[in-house]
Amino acid sequence: MAPSTFSWSPKVALVMIVCNVLAIAVGKATIKHPNVGAELPNPAFFGGMSHAALLGTTSLGHLLGIGAIQGMAARGML
Numbered sequence: 001m002a003p004s005t006f007s008w009s010p011k012v013a014l015v016m017i018v019c020n021v022l023a024i025a026v027g028k029a030t031i032k033h034p035n036v037g038a039e040l041p042n043p044a045f046f047g048g049m050s051h052a053a054l055l056g057t058t059s060l061g062h063l064l065g066i067g068a069i070q071g072m073a074a075r076g077m078l
Contacts, residue, residue, distance in 0.1 A: 006073045015068050015078070020061030024049075027057030 006012075028034060028047050037050035046054055072078045 001072055006078055009078065011078050012069055015072065016065040018064035020058055023064055024057045025053070027053060027060065033057075042068030057075070 007073060024046070031049075033054055034047075034049045034053040037052045040046055040049070040051055040054060049057070069078065
């Protein structure tokens with residue numbers, strides 16, 4: 001048995017974007033020192049977060065996103 005697959009669509013992209021924005025918001029609120037380390041080219045655009053904090057939060061966002069996409073696809077929502 002092969003697992004069911006789904007193709008990319010704008011709905012999939014929207015779910016991933018929402019999950020990343022949510023993870024950045026959670027990271028900004030919970031990381032003790034979010035601005036320690038190498039700065040981004042425009043840190044004000046990302047709320048003053050450092051490069052490492054942004055990479056950490058977007059990594060979490062991608063993990064949340066793939067889980068949400070897989071779950072929504074299994075239920076037929078995507």
